[in-house]
Amino acid sequence: MAIDMRQFHQTFFEESLEGLAGMETELLRLEKAAANNGHDTVAADPEILNTIFRAAHSIKGGSSTFGFEEVAAFAHVLESRLDALRDGRSRPDRRVINLLLLSVDCLRSLIISARTGKETDKNVIDGVRSQLESLESESRASVAPMMATSQTQTSATAHWHIVFRPHRRLFHTGNDPLRILRELSVLGEIKVQTDLADLPAWAQMDPEECYLAWNIELIGPVSREAIAEVFSWVVDDCTLEITAQPVQSLAPRSITEAVAFMDAHAGTLRVSVPKVDALINTVGELVITQTMLSQLTTNFSFDNLSRLFAGIAQLERNTRELQESVMHIRMLPLSFAFNRLPRLVHDMSQKLEKKVELVIHGEQTEIDKTVIDRLIDPLLHLVRNSLDHGIERPAERVAAGKSETGHIELKACQKGGNVVIEIRDDGRGLAYDRILTKAVERGLLPASAKPSPGEIVEMIFMPGFSTAEAVSDISGRGMGMDVVRNNIRSLGGGVEVSTQKGHGTCFTMRLPLTLAIVDGLSVQVGVHTYILPLVSIVESVRINPEQISRPAGSAELYGLRQEYMPLLRLYELFHVEPRSTDLAQGLLVIVEADGKKAGLYVDDLLGQQQVVIKSLATHYRKVEGISAATILGDGTVAMILDMTGLIRLAHAGGGRAAIPTGAASMTTAVTPTFN
Amino acid sequence: MATILTVDDTASMRQMISFTLSSVGHEVIQACDGHEALMLLKGKKVDLVIADINMPNMDGITLVKSLREQADYKFTPILVLTTESRESKRQQGKVAGATGWIVKPFNPEQLLNVVKKVLG
Amino acid sequence: MQTAHALEHKGMPSGAEQFLTFRLHGQDYGITILKIQEIKGWDQVTPIPNSPAYVKGVLNLRGVIVPVIDLRLRFGLPEAERDVFTVIIVANVNGRLAGIVVDAVSDVVNIGAGQLCDVPAYEGQENREFIKGLAQVDGKLLVLLDVDRMVNPDSLDKSAAAAAVAAAR
Numbered sequence A: 001m002a003i004d005m006r007q008f009h010q011t012f013f014e015e016s017l018e019g020l021a022g023m024e025t026e027l028l029r030l031e032k033a034a035a036n037n038g039h040d041t042v043a044a045d046p047e048i049l050n051t052i053f054r055a056a057h058s059i060k061g062g063s064s065t066f067g068f069e070e071v072a073a074f075a076h077v078l079e080s081r082l083d084a085l086r087d088g089r090s091r092p093d094r095r096v097i098n099l100l101l102l103s104v105d106c107l108r109s110l111i112i113s114a115r116t117g118k119e120t121d122k123n124v125i126d127g128v129r130s131q132l133e134s135l136e137s138e139s140r141a142s143v144a145p146m147m148a149t150s151q152t153q154t155s156a157t158a159h160w161h162i163v164f165r166p167h168r169r170l171f172h173t174g175n176d177p178l179r180i181l182r183e184l185s186v187l188g189e190i191k192v193q194t195d196l197a198d199l200p201a202w203a204q205m206d207p208e209e210c211y212l213a214w215n216i217e218l219i220g221p222v223s224r225e226a227i228a229e230v231f232s233w234v235v236d237d238c239t240l241e242i243t244a245q246p247v248q249s250l251a252p253r254s255i256t257e258a259v260a261f262m263d264a265h266a267g268t269l270r271v272s273v274p275k276v277d278a279l280i281n282t283v284g285e286l287v288i289t290q291t292m293l294s295q296l297t298t299n300f301s302f303d304n305l306s307r308l309f310a311g312i313a314q315l316e317r318n319t320r321e322l323q324e325s326v327m328h329i330r331m332l333p334l335s336f337a338f339n340r341l342p343r344l345v346h347d348m349s350q351k352l353e354k355k356v357e358l359v360i361h362g363e364q365t366e367i368d369k370t371v372i373d374r375l376i377d378p379l380l381h382l383v384r385n386s387l388d389h390g391i392e393r394p395a396e397r398v399a400a401g402k403s404e405t406g407h408i409e410l411k412a413c414q415k416g417g418n419v420v421i422e423i424r425d426d427g428r429g430l431a432y433d434r435i436l437t438k439a440v441e442r443g444l445l446p447a448s449a450k451p452s453p454g455e456i457v458e459m460i461f462m463p464g465f466s467t468a469e470a471v472s473d474i475s476g477r478g479m480g481m482d483v484v485r486n487n488i489r490s491l492g493g494g495v496e497v498s499t500q501k502g503h504g505t506c507f508t509m510r511l512p513l514t515l516a517i518v519d520g521l522s523v524q525v526g527v528h529t530y531i532l533p534l535v536s537i538v539e540s541v542r543i544n545p546e547q548i549s550r551p552a553g554s555a556e557l558y559g560l561r562q563e564y565m566p567l568l569r570l571y572e573l574f575h576v577e578p579r580s581t582d583l584a585q586g587l588l589v590i591v592e593a594d595g596k597k598a599g600l601y602v603d604d605l606l607g608q609q610q611v612v613i614k615s616l617a618t619h620y621r622k623v624e625g626i627s628a629a630t631i632l633g634d635g636t637v638a639m640i641l642d643m644t645g646l647i648r649l650a651h652a653g654g655g656r657a658a659i660p661t662g663a664a665s666m667t668t669a670v671t672p673t674f675n
Numbered sequence B: 001m002a003t004i005l006t007v008d009d010t011a012s013m014r015q016m017i018s019f020t021l022s023s024v025g026h027e028v029i030q031a032c033d034g035h036e037a038l039m040l041l042k043g044k045k046v047d048l049v050i051a052d053i054n055m056p057n058m059d060g061i062t063l064v065k066s067l068r069e070q071a072d073y074k075f076t077p078i079l080v081l082t083t084e085s086r087e088s089k090r091q092q093g094k095v096a097g098a099t100g101w102i103v104k105p106f107n108p109e110q111l112l113n114v115v116k117k118v119l120g
Numbered sequence C: 001m002q003t004a005h006a007l008e009h010k011g012m013p014s015g016a017e018q019f020l021t022f023r024l025h026g027q028d029y030g031i032t033i034l035k036i037q038e039i040k041g042w043d044q045v046t047p048i049p050n051s052p053a054y055v056k057g058v059l060n061l062r063g064v065i066v067p068v069i070d071l072r073l074r075f076g077l078p079e080a081e082r083d084v085f086t087v088i089i090v091a092n093v094n095g096r097l098a099g100i101v102v103d104a105v106s107d108v109v110n111i112g113a114g115q116l117c118d119v120p121a122y123e124g125q126e127n128r129e130f131i132k133g134l135a136q137v138d139g140k141l142l143v144l145l146d147v148d149r150m151v152n153p154d155s156l157d158k159s160a161a162a163a164a165v166a167a168a169r
Helices: A006-037 A046-065 A069-087 A094-116 A122-135 A168-173 A177-187 A224-230 A273-298 A302-329 A341-352 A369-390 A394-399 A432-441 A453-461 A481-490 A570-574 A643-651 B011-022 B034-041 B060-068 B087-096 B108-119 C004-009 C147-151 C153-168
Strands: A151-154 A158-166 A189-195 A213-220 A238-244 A250-253 A331-333 A356-361 A366-368 A406-415 A418-425 A494-500 A504-512 A517-525 A528-533 A537-542 A557-560 A563-569 A587-593 A596-602 A604-612 A626-631 A637-641 B003-007 B027-031 B048-052 B078-082 B100-103 C017-024 C027-032 C036-041 C055-061 C064-070 C087-093 C096-102 C104-111 C131-137 C140-145
Touching: A006 A046, A006 A094, A006 A341, A006 B011, A046 A069, A046 A094, A046 B011, A069 A094, A069 A122, A094 A122, A094 A341, A158 A177, A158 A224, A177 A189, A177 A213, A177 A224, A177 B108, A224 A238, A273 A302, A302 A331, A331 A369, A341 A356, A341 A369, A366 A369, A369 A406, A369 A418, A369 A481, A369 A504, A432 A453, A453 A481, A453 A494, A481 A494, A481 A504, A517 A570, A517 A596, A517 A637, A528 A604, A563 A570, A563 A643, A570 A596, A570 A643, A587 A604, A587 A643, A596 A643, A604 A626, A637 A643, A637 C055, B003 B011, B003 B034, B011 B027, B011 B108, B027 B034, B034 B048, B034 B060, B048 B060, B048 B108, B060 B078, B060 B087, B078 B087, B100 B108, C017 C087, C017 C096, C017 C140, C027 C104, C055 C096, C064 C147, C087 C104, C087 C147, C096 C147, C104 C131, C104 C140
Parallel strands: A356 A406, A528 A637, A563 A596, B003 B027, B003 B048, B048 B078, B078 B100, C027 C140, C064 C096
Antiparallel strands: A151 A250, A158 A213, A158 A238, A189 A213, A331 A366, A406 A418, A418 A504, A494 A504, A517 A528, A517 A604, A537 A587, A557 A563, A587 A596, A626 A637, C017 C027, C017 C104, C036 C087, C055 C064, C087 C096, C131 C140
16 A cells, blocks of 8 residues: 655654754753853753754654655764763763754755755755764764665575464563464464463463463465564563574565655644634634524515624624634744744854844734745844844943943834834944945935934935945845835835934834735725725825925925925826815825825725735736725725835826925925925 | 554654554554653553654653553553664663564554554 | 648647637637636726726626726727627636626637638738737638737736837827
8 A cells, every 4th residue: 555655744844844943942052051151061951952862863763754865864963963962972062062053054954955856055064964973982883774674585485493482471561472473374374383381270370471382383485584573572572493494595675665755835834723713613603693694584574674784793793703713823923933033143143253142022922924924034134234233342342331242132012903023232323424425425315415313214225225344245235124124015014223323223123913904094086996004094184275385396295284295196196087186175194104204185085994905916917006906895896005106106207297305204393495 | 443542752753653554444542742642541542552762751661661550551562663773772662561663764564564463 | 821830830739729709899809718717797897007098907806806908909999888798708827817808709619720820911010919820710710819918917018118109109
């Protein structure tokens, strides 16, 4: 029978990667303990070492069972090394721990390679492996067989005489002589003779002891090894004699394993049982409601109208609960995004010769899986930035009156419909003057401009901006701050930065709990309905025509409480017919994007609602100013607007003449002055 | 068919063993370590126990010893899974009272054969 | 009549193929049924801001947002009134869906290699990239269209750009 092993691969990959993550955490703990004790080697807590060993051991066992030979070979070497550590045959000093951490990386890369079929860096992996091997102070006895052993089989019939005399306590290991005899009978023809010589009288007999012995004649194409195999478990618990006629010809027969491995497809989700229980309960209630409504409508009469309404209200409740339950299932704790950070901080701080401590709070805050997946890279980049540019070298820190060890604090919490993640360091803060210089250099600001500190700091989010003198291979390349911000923005969130010179910098990321739905405000422009994400809306006001100014040509600005912002006529941006072009007839919705405000002119506000996000790009393409689409209650499609895109459209002259760049968002005293 | 308890801290092994054995009609119970195994066995009777040796909380050898002390499991077949090449682990298993061992890696056919031998 | 070789050169198989035929402005057209997911009646379409004129908008196809193209406008023909015969053909090209508005649909016909002709050069060569070939069916000329090109969003962009350039001249 063929059982397809591939169905177990996915689980194996996931548990192995988890095991490696655990190994990494423990190795870091080990190193920290060493550092705290002030000397390199450490009398390690045995449980740490056991955990580390078991992880490698499991990976070795699983990978060889499922046929991932490269993984198994490496895991075997690693396991030997860890075994030596565990037994105390060698001690875990810093050099060894670093090598082990490298090994974890290699194994991880091998497992991912097995999973995806992508190539690994063989040179690096072989290098690490030989280092591991050369560290071994004593060679391990024999190499465990990776494949099933080969067996020889006679082609000629042999005649064996077997005497099987179990010891008294054979039963106590759960062994059963009858089983052994049955097994022998499969090999060939047997004749069994029971030897009752040692059987005492019933009164003296202990039923838990074995008093019997057997003489067996076995005829068949059987080798001695095959017979010995049958007795292999009990060979120490009996006397065994196997005598035979000489074996004639041996035909080697090897049993080989050919287990194919397949790329595991995209991720699975581990869900806690309570979440699933809640879901099942909610669905149950939904079914009850549906049955009730169904009954009502079968023989409907108008007396039942109020009950029908009650039923619909209940349906709404059930649906909402169901939606929440299902969304909860896809939510994972942020620790999944944070788990690579300790290792990153460890490696980078060593490389940069800085002392850094990473503190994480709120990693149990949950967020949708799709958001987590896309959060990891921006997060890594921000932490790298802190390490590279923020935290100073120990000497510099001490000179500035700070502790030698820099601190990076990661704090996550849920606020309303968002998750807020703060990355705060106590480093040197952002260098305003350097940023300003670079901005002017790159032509992002005129030389005479006098931007506020807040505006200077926003400059770092401009594309291609990097103030590092030498682009280190750690940061300043690959992903810039602009990409970070775009990534977070594309998730429906935002990034802000605040900094204090000499004291540190704090990046704040705001992320929606989920990507699937959004709280929106429906607005009307002519016959068209659009949805504005609630999170972008500041307020809505009736337009006071006196507050409108037209500084340069036809672009319009609106003044609201000493703040001036661009006035965007949605109907112009989208080339549709409004109910009225007279601004006083409609409303202005004040929106915010990337720290900038704008006023959106619409005919009417229709109301707040939660909408399900449907992709426009799947079958069409991305449209500027539109983030996605949704399906309204009446089955028609409505567009969900993207504030940043709208502002870009306006700048590009989508409606009237382009808005002068200096007017993006200006806070002035009383009257605006323009260049 | 028989009721078999499989004890292993790696989910993929447990799944593979469980799937293989239930495909021929056995009922399979899973435990992730010795502790859980003992808990699951309270007041229950299984016909065979297959246990990994290296497990957290309670390893296979301790589990075997523990089971052999219970009247219900004095004679139940217990097989330990081992990749250890050293004889010592297998010996430890035997001394603790294990019926026999299965060497990892093994394929489903081998597993079924061994189980068949033990259970009949 | 063209040989099978020339037709294979155009990417058409030499065996018989089935085409859904439809009418547009008095002319018969055909699209391979292998790329047609379904046919539906005219439905409410939400316009997409700043899209080319022939992209009427998107509609809700059982929860999926599908763009709708007015084939008349795509081919530069005058727009027509929607009536009870107006049909939207939902094409599925490698998983991408798109709706095509046509005047009316007719039968599914079998077209063998022998019935296919190559497309001769014609004045203006407009929309030539959409035409896969010509066929004679029951004495009528059938224009076989390349659905992939027609609904490819990139080509939609290019055409929009070309139209913009043309309009600017």
